[in-house]
Amino acid sequence: MKRRAYLTGRITHALSLPRRNRKVIAPGWRTVVSYAELLDARQPSILWLHEPEPLPPSTDLLFPELANEEIRQLHSGQPQPTGIGIAILRNALVSGQSLVGTSSKLYLMAPITPLFVDEYLQKDGPVGDRKLSKKAKRFIPGTSILLTNWNSSTYGHWLLEGMPKLLLLRRVAHELPPFRIVMPHSLPTWILKWIELILPSAKIERYDDSGEYVQCESLLLPTLLTSPEHVPHPELAILLEDITPPTVGVGLEKRRIFVSRIANNPFREMINQTEIEEIALEEGLTLVKPETLSIPEQIAQFARADLIVGEFGSAMHNTLFSPTGAQVFCLNWINPLQSYIGRLKRQHVGYLLPSSGTPVTFVLGMTRLGYHIDPRVFRNCLRALDTRR
Numbered sequence: 001m002k003r004r005a006y007l008t009g010r011i012t013h014a015l016s017l018p019r020r021n022r023k024v025i026a027p028g029w030r031t032v033v034s035y036a037e038l039l040d041a042r043q044p045s046i047l048w049l050h051e052p053e054p055l056p057p058s059t060d061l062l063f064p065e066l067a068n069e070e071i072r073q074l075h076s077g078q079p080q081p082t083g084i085g086i087a088i089l090r091n092a093l094v095s096g097q098s099l100v101g102t103s104s105k106l107y108l109m110a111p112i113t114p115l116f117v118d119e120y121l122q123k124d125g126p127v128g129d130r131k132l133s134k135k136a137k138r139f140i141p142g143t144s145i146l147l148t149n150w151n152s153s154t155y156g157h158w159l160l161e162g163m164p165k166l167l168l169l170r171r172v173a174h175e176l177p178p179f180r181i182v183m184p185h186s187l188p189t190w191i192l193k194w195i196e197l198i199l200p201s202a203k204i205e206r207y208d209d210s211g212e213y214v215q216c217e218s219l220l221l222p223t224l225l226t227s228p229e230h231v232p233h234p235e236l237a238i239l240l241e242d243i244t245p246p247t248v249g250v251g252l253e254k255r256r257i258f259v260s261r262i263a264n265n266p267f268r269e270m271i272n273q274t275e276i277e278e279i280a281l282e283e284g285l286t287l288v289k290p291e292t293l294s295i296p297e298q299i300a301q302f303a304r305a306d307l308i309v310g311e312f313g314s315a316m317h318n319t320l321f322s323p324t325g326a327q328v329f330c331l332n333w334i335n336p337l338q339s340y341i342g343r344l345k346r347q348h349v350g351y352l353l354p355s356s357g358t359p360v361t362f363v364l365g366m367t368r369l370g371y372h373i374d375p376r377v378f379r380n381c382l383r384a385l386d387t388r389r
Helices: 002-016 035-040 069-076 115-122 155-175 190-198 235-240 273-282 295-303 314-321 337-345 375-388
Strands: 023-025 030-032 045-050 084-095 099-101 105-107 136-146 179-184 203-207 212-222 255-259 268-270 286-288 305-311 327-331 348-352 369-371
Touching (some): 035 045, 035 084, 155 212, 155 314, 235 314, 255 295, 255 314, 268 273, 295 305, 337 348
Parallel strands (some): 030 045, 255 286
Antiparallel strands (some): 084 099
16 A cells, blocks of 8 residues: 555655646737736737837948849838737746746747747747756736747847847836746846846846746747837837937937947858958948947937948847938848848838858858958949938
């Protein structure tokens, strides 16, 4: 009898442990129509605050003759718009690098996260540690908010996916109960600096994603302020005004900047970076290294610039803070994100492809690729841009 009782206890204990392989499913969001209904909801629910709204038409592409047909079509196409809202989950588990689910399920989170986040989750892709076994569970009472996903440590993705959610919370916090922002320890501390800048009074609850996970009594999840394919909602341009210096364009000389990369990108490298930067300096541009600046300084640098040049990537997405009419010239091309930002802010965007004529884009599992920018073409472009100012 003692042996049977022991075995029964062991089986019961094993069944109560979080499953190692959790099924990946969609939560099945339902729509509610008020904050009161959202906060009382027991099922996964979304309150839509802004209806889908298309971006303004694209401005003319700078140097269209230098782009290929795919770039030209994506620059001027009509991407699918999306709405903006806030979702809620009850007793949700947050684990790893901002994975959300239950003890047996992981949730597909669009429109909370971009489409690629869900795609990698379904493929068992690079989403960090998704296991719950051998980790301690910690209960967080009250209202929590999650802003991050497993790729939030990539600065450009944070600028488009996480930072806008903070701006939305800044506007609607008075409609919500007191809340804390939940965040794994493994994410970089500069996210904390962004929170301090936009929501300085926000409480932050960090968890050790290597050794624990948290169960949130009530978890609020702002949706993206872009579509799952990163098409911004026009409301984002309005929200960005909250942190753009109010003196921009009033008695301040505009700047022409070249955005320099300090750390090497793990996937691609401009092999003649030094030569290109020297040409930029000779043509009167100022080298800016965003990684060396505080967040307010970064915002101010881009807010004052009417010509921004640099390698396509995270740092160039800071043109979210640049003024209407600015010229944005990217070296290489990866996707239409910079064109979307240009449409949001009514900026003039162009691209100079590598000397090979082929963009160096991202493919999962790719090895690091080097590319060369033609220095003669680059110099001619800078001089042509100068005459258009």
